[in-house]
């Protein structure tokens with residue numbers, strides 16, 4: 001199942017598959033100026049719940065926040081991760097460094113920001 005989601009997302013091609021992102025079930029057509037993150041969000045809305053949950057579980061597993069110097073024991077105890085999607089940390093108070101730019105989830109999902117644990121998820125940082 002996850003392989004099908006990856007295929008739909010066009011992972012490994014460096015960009016999202018523009019045809020797969022506009023299935024007949026897609027609620028909205030691609031808009032002028034839409035970037036990868038926006039395309040992925042549109043696909044996520046159209047995706048069956050089961051596939052969306054599987055993709056997000058894989059993203060959480062691939063998140064490298066637990067290896068970041070800003071991430072401490074309190075975050076580990078709460079199993080915090082995937083701040084780019086789930087929002088700010090309940091534990092992290094200072095960003096010492098941020099590894100998001102080298103994370104495969106950021107590439108996969110079209111993330112454009114960083115320091116999500118303190119600044120909020122991608123949607124919040126876009127002011128949406």
Ligand code: SF4
Nearest residue numbers: 063083084100103105
């Ligand atoms: S982009 Fe940052 S917050 Fe998102 S999964 Fe990767 S390391 Fe975690």
Ligand code: SF4
Nearest residue numbers: 065068098099116117
């Ligand atoms: S969001 Fe960035 S700064 Fe915060 S823990 Fe993850 S990698 Fe580190």
